Amino acid sequence: MNKIISILTVAGCMVVLTSNSWCQASKIATQLIKKMPSSSALDILGNRFTAGAAAAKTQAYIERTARMVTMQHSPVALNRSEFNTFIAHRITPTPISSLRVRLVAPSLEQTQKSVQEYMNFFTDFRAMRQEVDPVLGNALLERTDLLETMHPSQLGYYTGLVHSINLRSKKLQKTLFPTDPALAEAETYLNFAESKFNKFYTPDITPKGSVVRPFVEEEFWMEYDWHKPVRDGTLTALPENVHMAVLNDTEDILNMYKLWEKQGRFPEGWKVSTYYDTMNLLNAVKSGQKFDLIISDINVPGGGGRYCVHCLREMGIETPVIGCSGYTRDKIDSKELHDIGFDGYMYSDDMFEEDAGFSTWKSHVGNYYYYKRIGGWPR
Structure with missing residues (x-):
């Protein structure tokens, strides 16, 4: 035997x-x-x-x-199901010609960069498996619990190794390849491996550095129940001297923001910079331009709002980003936006087609600052 x-x-x-x-x-x-x-x-x-x-x-x-x-142990004692599912299963990356990048009107450079990131991930994923699979396979064959038999320093090493790859897998799925079957298989394997090494493991880990507060739907949608007590007006007031960037591919909306600026509707010291393309905004940030607030549409040429926020958080930019688009609550996953790094979201339909639109916009953004102040949010 x-x-x-x-x-x-x-x-x-x-x-x-x-x-x-x-x-x-x-x-x-x-x-x-x-x-x-x-x-x-x-x-x-x-x-x-x-x-x-x-x-x-x-x-x-x-x-x-x-x-x-x-x-x-005899072959009868083998943990066949998990061994065959995770150790003996080979994950084949999707061919480059079949990859579908989640970007809006991406440039060739963006597409190439996304594909390269995908390929680099699977190169590192395979290298990690060469080191991890023998350990997991041994434990499955022996039907032993690594948390009880492995030294804490070894558990820490393997936990870090798997966790770092797991974070990359989740980021790729959320920002670039949400429907890719190979990434889904890889994450399933990584979740299994991490659960074997890390006694504090919890599923569905959000991207590192993107989430700064728990998700509360009312707060994320910047709404307030008016049946509640009247709030102190200083807590809902927009701050002064804010440089706001607006990312949107609808010219009328960008013009409306500039009109509001010209009409003096914003508080003292507000400045508005508008961007039609995602990469233009990102390039401005990379060149050293600093913003105090970013209002971003979801579907925008050059990558889109999700990709923009992903890149900003990857660069360590902690500027508040508020989503503003025509997607209603039942058409968009606000928890996903929160986990990527958005700080709030508001429905934009008719907001920019009449004078009352500014009052609606100001009310939502004021609610964001209210929740931020009472919650002590870092952004």
Whole structure:
């Protein structure tokens, strides 16, 4: 039985490594098979692992991984379901020609950068699996709990290794490739691996640095129940000397903001800069331009509001960003926007087509500052 487990171990390693040394791995497997009765060795290999999906990077790696598996349990005791689902399963990235980037009217440069980020992720993901799979596979074969048997320093190392890749997976799904099946498979694997190493693991980790407060729907939609007590007016007042950037691809809306500025509707010292393209705004920020508030549409050329906020938070920019578009509450995932890094959202329909529109806009933005002040939000 010990030799049978050796065969399973070698085959399990082959599914997670590159194809350069397939012949080497085959020789190792063949040698092991020759040393044991011919009863069902080949059948075991054929039944447990898909032909053609295995690969080997180096003979030394395979032999080292095989030695890591303790040979004290019969095949009947193997945790077949999780082993086959996570360790023996090879995740194939989506071909470049079939990738669909979640950007609005992206430039060639943006598309190339997004695809490269996707490819880099799977390169690092494969490298991580070469290090993590033997440890997880050993624990599954032995039916042991790593949280109880592994030293805390080792748990910390593997937790950090998996968690860093997991964060990248979630960011890619939320900002660039939300419907990609390979990324979904990768995140499923990463969540499983992290749960085995981290006793404090919780699912659906949000992007690092994007969330600064818990999600409360009323606050995020910048609404206020007028049945509640009257508020102190100083808490709802718009601050002075604000440089506001507006990102929107509708010229009439951009013109309306500039008209409001010209008419002096904003408080003292307000300045409005308008942008039609996402990259123009991002380039302004990269060149050193500082804003105190950003109002962003969701679908905008050059990437869109989601991509814009993602890039700003990646750069460490903590300027408040408020979404403003024609999507109603039932047409948009406000929790997703919050997790990406938006600080609020308001429905823009008819807001810019009449004089009363400014009062509506001011009321919503005033509510944002009210919640920020009473909640002590950092942005």
